Amino acid sequence: MKTKLYSKLWIYFVTLIFVSLVLLSILFGGLLVFLMRKEIIKPGPDNHLIIISIFTLFSIITGTGVAGLVGRRILAPIRELSANMNQVAKGDFSLRVNEKQPIQEVQQLFDHFNTMVVELDSMETLRNDFVASVSHEFKTPLATIQGYVQLLQTSDLTPQEIADYQRRILEGAEQLATLTNNILRLTKLESATTPLAKTRFRLDEQIREVLLFLRPQWEPKNIQWELTLPRKEFYGNEELLYQVWLNLIDNSIKYSQQDAVVAITLTSSTEYLEICFQDWGMGIPEKEQKRVFDKFYQGDTSRKSAGNGLGLSLVREIVDAHEGAVSVTSSQTAGTRFFVRLPLG
Structure with a gap:
């Protein structure tokens, strides 16, 4: 891989040195012939010192010219990049450099710099949005x-x-308290550098425990539950997955009407478990479904009192930490279905 990345730069330097030596030999030979014809110097053992002095002076002049060419072609773009990096370090993420460079490695360096600045600018925007949302x-x-x-x-x-x-x-x-706990959990998950602590537990029993915990919320609405929860064990973080079911069931309760029906179905294969949460409440518009897992995103302003926009972000982070996937399908006439797929193994 190193040979591939640096071959063109290596060839550039070798070619530059080779051409310089050839050019130096030709020019010095021509100069020597010219001086001899003008009889400025004459062949003989007494003129060796003069020839060596002329060669040395000529080499210094030629070497200076070659060094200037190398500095212009290679060092000048690097100095420009260094100055731009200094500006980025001060917080200016609007800088962009010209990616069209004569040397491929320098061009790649400039291209990576632009990519880095774009990512930093995006992260800064997200950070500002996050701070503004938390404050609100x-x-x-x-x-x-x-x-x-x-x-x-x-x-x-x-x-x-x-x-x-x-x-x-x-x-x-x-x-x-809920907002603070969700922010702390999200921060802990996003900054985690160690694997999750996992145990084997009954996933179906855990979902039933969450239903009992949320009973004060769904009983006043007289919600009926259609449960298909066969006995299934899973190896994962029990505490974090409890938060997944808590947020998804809580959502189903909040957006269901009086006397509604909510279905929870657990299915499995040899490779994964899939849990589906189906409600027939107010659906999510299609254009908003791709953003429901974004932090603080709440497309329907009439729902803002029902949550803080962090519950589904927390769900996604926890499921991702288990190398699983979470998705949603919804329509404003047929309700909403959330799918959580967790790998077995």
Whole structure:
């Protein structure tokens, strides 16, 4: 691989040195003949020192010219790249360099520099969007808590109003806690450098445990569950996968109507397990389905009170960490289906 990458640059230097030596010999021979014809120097043992001095001077002049050519062709673009890298280090990601260079290796270097700057610019944009989104998501529940705390300071409140305000303050605090926990989990997953801690556990039992945990949310809606959960064991991170089912089932509950039906189906093959979560609630528009796993993305503004846009991002990160895949199909008339595929082995 090294030979392939550096061969053209090596050939360039060898050719440059060879041509320089040939040119130096020809020019020096021609100069020597010219000086002899003009009888400036004459053949003889006493003229060796003069010939050597002329050759040395001529070599210095020619070598300086060759060094200048090499500097112009190779070192000048590298100096330009160095200056641009210094600007990038200061946070300027708008720089681009001309990728059309006479030497392929230098051209590749410039091309990689442009690719790097584009990626850094994209990461900086994502970082700014993430900070803005986090700030916005924290601001909403904090404003809610602050508003109801101020209302509680009034003296003419009925017991029912006091209880209602306290309930809303608690909901705001729970929303903040959920947001904080999801951000911490996402950060931990994205920065993880060690393999997940895995154990073997009953996947079907875990999904049933999540249903029982969320019972206070789905019972008031009188949601009916169609469960196809045969006994299946899986080797993975039990705590993280619990968060996957928690977020997906919670979504199904939030967007289902009163007396709705939600189906959970677990199937398997020799290579993978697949869990499908099917609800018949409000669907996701086709143009938004590709972005439902993006951080803080909530296409339908009417749903913003139902979550903070991190649940499905967390689902994707956890499933990816298990080398699996998560996908969604949806229509506004037939509901939504989330598929989680986890490899066995």
